Amino acid sequence: xxxxxxxxRFLPLSLFLLxxxxxxxxxxxxxxxxxxxxxxxxxxxxxxxxxxxxxHGGGMPLIGSPRIAxxxxxxxxxxxxxxxxxxxxxxxxxxxxxxxxxxxxxxxASWYAIVxxxxxPDVSPPDPTLxxxxxxxxxxxxxxxxxxxxxxxxxxDGRGIPPHFPYIKGQNKGYLLRQLIAFAxxxxxxxxxxxxxxxxRRLSPMERQAVAEYxxxxxxxxxxxxxxxxx
Amino acid sequence: MRYPAMLLLFSLVAALFPAxxxxxxxxxxxxxxxxxxxxxxxxxxGPFGDLVRKGEKIFTQTxxxxxxxVGNDLTCESCHLxxxxxxxxxxxWGAYVSYPRFRSKNMKVxxxxxxxxxxxxxxxxxTAPPLEGDTIRSIVAYSFWMAKGAPVGTPLEGTGILRMAPxxxxxxxARGRKVYEARCALCHSADGLGTxxxxxxxxxxxxxxxxxxxxxxxxxxAKLAGFIKMxxxxxxxxxxxxxxxxxxxxxxxxxxRPADPRKKS
Numbered sequence: 001x002x003x004x005x006x007x008x009r010f011l012p013l014s015l016f017l018l019x020x021x022x023x024x025x026x027x028x029x030x031x032x033x034x035x036x037x038x039x040x041x042x043x044x045x046x047x048x049x050x051x052x053x054x055x056h057g058g059g060m061p062l063i064g065s066p067r068i069a070x071x072x073x074x075x076x077x078x079x080x081x082x083x084x085x086x087x088x089x090x091x092x093x094x095x096x097x098x099x100x101x102x103x104x105x106x107x108x109a110s111w112y113a114i115v116x117x118x119x120x121p122d123v124s125p126p127d128p129t130l131x132x133x134x135x136x137x138x139x140x141x142x143x144x145x146x147x148x149x150x151x152x153x154x155x156x157d158g159r160g161i162p163p164h165f166p167y168i169k170g171q172n173k174g175y176l177l178r179q180l181i182a183f184a185x186x187x188x189x190x191x192x193x194x195x196x197x198x199x200x201r202r203l204s205p206m207e208r209q210a211v212a213e214y215x216x217x218x219x220x221x222x223x224x225x226x227x228x229x230x231x
Numbered sequence: 232m233r234y235p236a237m238l239l240l241f242s243l244v245a246a247l248f249p250a251x252x253x254x255x256x257x258x259x260x261x262x263x264x265x266x267x268x269x270x271x272x273x274x275x276x277g278p279f280g281d282l283v284r285k286g287e288k289i290f291t292q293t294x295x296x297x298x299x300x301v302g303n304d305l306t307c308e309s310c311h312l313x314x315x316x317x318x319x320x321x322x323x324w325g326a327y328v329s330y331p332r333f334r335s336k337n338m339k340v341x342x343x344x345x346x347x348x349x350x351x352x353x354x355x356x357x358t359a360p361p362l363e364g365d366t367i368r369s370i371v372a373y374s375f376w377m378a379k380g381a382p383v384g385t386p387l388e389g390t391g392i393l394r395m396a397p398x399x400x401x402x403x404x405a406r407g408r409k410v411y412e413a414r415c416a417l418c419h420s421a422d423g424l425g426t427x428x429x430x431x432x433x434x435x436x437x438x439x440x441x442x443x444x445x446x447x448x449x450x451x452x453a454k455l456a457g458f459i460k461m462x463x464x465x466x467x468x469x470x471x472x473x474x475x476x477x478x479x480x481x482x483x484x485x486x487x488r489p490a491d492p493r494k495k496s
Binding site: 194199 | 267271312313314316317414417418426427428429431433434464465466467468
């Protein structure tokens with residue numbers, strides 16, 4: 001039995017984690033996911049995830065493609081399956097993921113769950129006239145319309161409650177608004193128990209916009225307690 | 232046969248009160264009236280307003296602002312939804328005008344402050360803050376402010392928790408487990424221990440060592456059923472059938488949780 005104190009015993013491991021880039025200890029599944037994210041899965045005409053979500057999951061605010069870096073693996077998987085099944089309306093992505101196998105979907109989800117990337121500039125600065133309303137709905141809700149505070153299910157400040165509830169803080173505003181509209185008008189029906197459909201429908205267009213403005217104005221979280229390779 | 236006579240009496244009474252609800256009479260509780268609490272911006276400036284705001288902070292972040300009295304992962308708002316404002320989630324405005332009140336729980340007439348002490352002891356599985364201390368004083372002030380304009384001693388619609396009509400069947404924990412897994416586990420997790428978010432409590436545990444103890448109101452199946460019926464899942468209250476609410480309550484309350492501190496093992 002070693003008599004070294006626990007803090008010293010873990011020192012080599014801590015140093016290892018500190019100095020090695022994330023990819024070097026990513027598992028086989030994550031590496032497969034990275035390859036698919038980068039090049040597609042090799043089937044004819046396959047499109048790489050990174051063309052819209054970037055290799056490290058930053059997304060593309062300009063086209064409302066979501067930031068997915070560090071979302072829970074199960075959540076990403078669930079969404080890909082939803083797109084494939086048509087419960088989540090995404091005509092472009094449906095074509096992209098249609099030829100992925102179940103294992104490839106898991107691999108891609110694992111890759112994007114472990115990557116970290118800084119927030120990308122959004123299409124426009126937050127609208128100051130809507131931030132107060134957005135913050136209020138986010139943190140206190142609008143219970144008279146039966147809308148609970150967003151943070152009750154999406155975690156403090158919207159940092160997510162894995163595995164089912166994605167983070168929404170620091171997400172780009174175009175994506176947030178489009179999803180709220182999709183939930184409200186039934187183009188997205190993959191939400192458990194219809195919770196988001198009901199909530200999004202009860203919000204007015206201005207309230208949906210305000211919520212999107214508020215959460216997009218925040219910084220995305222370094223999720224899941226994994227070390228952030230950029231810091 | 233006694234029953235035809237009772238039936239006759241009943242139909243006579245029913246005929247006398249065609250609206251369904253008998254009007255209030257002296258000695259009976261009057262019909263509940265509707266009430267909505269004031270908006271946040273109506274909290275006044277000055278020392279009283281400060282106490283109200285402090286009460287709200289303790290209420291929503293109990294572990295942070297009254298941590299020494301808290302023995303689990305819940306906050307006041309875990310049950311008293313919408314910061315103590317939501318009807319049928321034991322709103323503070325309803326509580327404020329209902330005390331002092333006789334409670335069969337301890338066979339005493341309790342003041343609101345004493346009732347709040349009970350919350351800490353049972354629902355928060357902690358210890359009672361002193362009656363004259365800041366914690367109780369600010370929660371009482373917050374409740375008082377929220378009840379502004381409410382008639383005192385008159386039942387208000389949505390006070391307390393929904394009183395469920397007696398179930399048509401014996402609540403079935405085994406069936407409740409299925410309902411729990413389909414409708415509740417998403418947030419409270421299949422093991423009932425809640426879900427964490429970045430090292431903090433995300434969704435509150437509904438049983439286990441970090442949940443309310445057996446002395447809490449919600450540890451009674453009827454109360455829990457009434458709470459679930461009107462409030463769960465969040466934003467979809469009143470969508471579970473009465474039977475589902477009873478069964479899921481029976482399941483949750485059949486799970487392990489801290490003992491009632493009044494009972495010595």
